[in-house]
Amino acid sequence: DIEDVGHKYYLELELEDVLDKGRTVNCTAEVLYHLGSKSTAPDVQLTVQGELRGTEEADQEFYNRIRSLEKELVAENIPDSHGNVPLELEPIHLLAWAASGYVIWQNSTENTEFHLAQVKHVKQVKRSDEDLQFDYVLLLHEMVSQEVIPWEVTVLWHPQHPARVSWDRRQLGHTLG
């Protein structure tokens, strides 16, 4: 408890590589939730103790594959109702997961717990520069309210740069009736 400022948490985390189970990396983090303010994201400091797996080859391949598509990529419901993700859409799913992490961070308080429930829709937008752009509609599940919230997120990515959310907005209206 930090008077007049907020609540600070000290965390020791173990990250597991989703694509290489058994491979873990330890991290420490400090998270500060600001008092009162609902519109400021919590401050996060993260230290990764160790190395993350290199993914240059796979990154380059994905990049080349998408760049060489004649029509822009469009997809829906990732995963499908049964939990399946087609092989070629896995990187799209992973990118959505990373983007959802950013949106969740920006909208978290001590009384929320968000998870990415599903990618409702994704559309590639061709760009004149080197980046790949994907416009997503993500469905975020919030545990306390049990709501599933559609969120529009634009993600930019390039093999040599980390993924960036360039724009995001909570979608107005309801997820279906």
Next chain:
Amino acid sequence: DQVLHIVPETFQQVQHLQLLCSTLMLDLWKPLLPENIGAGEDLHIRVPAPLVQEVKDSLDQHMISYRVLIPDVQKLVDQSMPRERSSHRQISGGYVYTEYHPMEEIYQWMTQIQKDNSELVTQHFLGKTFENRAMYYLQISQPSNKPKKIIWMDCGIHAREWISPAFCQWFVKEILQNYKSDPKIRRFLQNLDLYVLPVLNIDGYIYSWEEDRLWRKNRSPYENGTCYGTDLNRNFNSSWGSVGVSFNCSSDVFCGSGPESEPETRAVAQFIKSKRSDILCYLTIHSYGQLILTPYGSTTRPPSNSEELMQVAKEAAAALTGKYGTSYRVGSTALILYNNSGSSRDWVHTIGIPLSYTFELRDTGAHGFILPANQIQPTCEETM
């Protein structure tokens, strides 16, 4: 196993690669034979996992550059397999328990299960849903002249939690398949009857198959048909409407127009009330979260038998973890999850049923409600 892509530049490199392939007997994908390896031409080799490091070291030593074309061959194989329609151990007269089934098939399954196990199983009508569908539960009961206590389990109160009905079906199958060979199950059934309701929120479940995979509530209309659905697990008569709910129909935790306002809730409540002196244990299955929750959600004041409740739950969690290492947390809803009122688990306890639990099955958020079908078996096995 990995597949490497190499373009040898010099004749020396070609020779070294040919030697490597024949000595280690590597699987050449392109070209077919080592003698066809040529400078400036694509070479694809599959390297068995235990040799990957050795091969890469050798390539590095000889300054031969390579690219990993496929980082995990097995994964690719698994993903490109058509969804298996049958997995031997799971077939019980052809029904595949490792897949999710639509309501039509679950109705048929219930009829079939009763037919195939008529000495133990009877199907009973419980009531009707809002959209007029029949709700059935299965009674698994060993014939005997002594009265028996009851364990009740319901699944699928929330439409999107597909792993829950899948578990109820699995549970029934396991009990019936192993009844003859497992003395534990026989002893169990000597003294207890099992009542299983595979899908409580049938309308919602169907809606999650046909319209909206992430639907949670039932399908009763409010506000002149402009808004649908009550959260059935906020609709029971336990501190109804007090906390953790919304009075707005558009919320996913809308508690209805009053306690037991929904036909599905009434059907279950009526039945449980009528049998309340015989019911020993009430289980309601949900996902996700990996939790075993005890009463109450509306207050942190512990129930009168909280020690016993916790002890049984802890033993259950330990047994569960013992199977595949999946960890479950145990405790009162208000303390470890969130405040809520009107839950079936709480109501059942307030009318005198001593052991009342909510199970939140796998996982903890990575897949959430959309748990892949390949996790049905391990989830059900550990929960069993």
